[in-house]
Amino acid sequence: MQQEGSGVMVSSTSAAGASSYPPIAGTLPEEQYEWRGAPVARLAFWLFLAGEIIILLTLIGASIFFRLTYPGWNEASSYTNVVISTINTLVLLTGSLTAVLAHHYAFASRWALARLYLVLTMLCGFTFLGIKVFEYSREIMHGFLPNTNAFWMFYYGITGIHGLHVLAGSLIILGVLFYIRKKPSKYAVENAALYWHFVDVVWLYIFPMFYLT
Amino acid sequence: MAGGSAKGGGGHAEGVAGVRLYVWIYILLLAFTGLSVAVSQLLMDVFGHTPVTVAILAFSTIKATFILAYYMHLKYERIWIRMWLYLPLAIFVLVLIGVGPDIYLVLRDLWTHILTFAGVSGGVHH
Known part of the structure; x- marks a missing residue:
């Protein structure tokens, strides 16, 4: 039997039994909360990501068009380190692979493997941040500050916001690791992995804009 | 039905893509990253900054599409x-x-x- 409460379809056959009251959130298996065939947990997280996409798309879009017109961009970007940033790209892409594997094994209910790959993803996040701090310190020591010129303003602004997102992603994964010890939740793992992939996609545009061109 | 369908439902991760596919996509992502670095280092002086920038951003878009479609499972979503x-x-x-x-x-x-x-x-x- 299906009941509809606040537009969200839930099954009332198992946990809620024969009660005529709508079940309280969290009392049913998580996959039974859905809206038009899409799990509510996933739908809600994509709604959150939509807001993030708008913020970062606007910033990166602004930097792309600024780069096409600003004559000093090419010279300024030649001072950023291609080797360090390429290593960081590989770290993030590796984190994406481990994140999707954690997602995969969580849905297969192989929780030991899911936890292992989540830990590896989190380590990729902290490795990225460590390398980024080293890179920032090098640039600051060479005298490149946010007020040096427009390139460095965009550079510190966008890579700084992205770095905060990587930090947030790593801490979210840490939180999920603690959470699934008590209550295995495949959607908690999925949403942590989705956030990581989003942060990775953003970096795929930051990398060429500030390091390669 | 709640959650169980392979396409778009809650249980899609084990149903629509396997570990081997994820690893192949990872290799493709690394290959496009290598290609982007090579193009930026070798062809910048030949073609100039703007065409090379456009080409590398196109490579980034291909990589982003792979991640969105397969790692984020949008290819299989409702x-x-x-x-x-x-x-x-x-x-x-x-x-x-x-x-x-x-x-x-x-x-x-x-x-x-x-x-x-x-x-x-x-x-x-x-």
């Missing part, structure tokens, strides 16, 4: 999920239309550069 990607992209397009005159000026210079490189005399007249 429209209610994919909508949350399309909506911000649509808003971004509206912003682009709003700043259209500026973009026209930028692209006019870009095409002039490309046509001049290709040997078309004068490029785009303006």
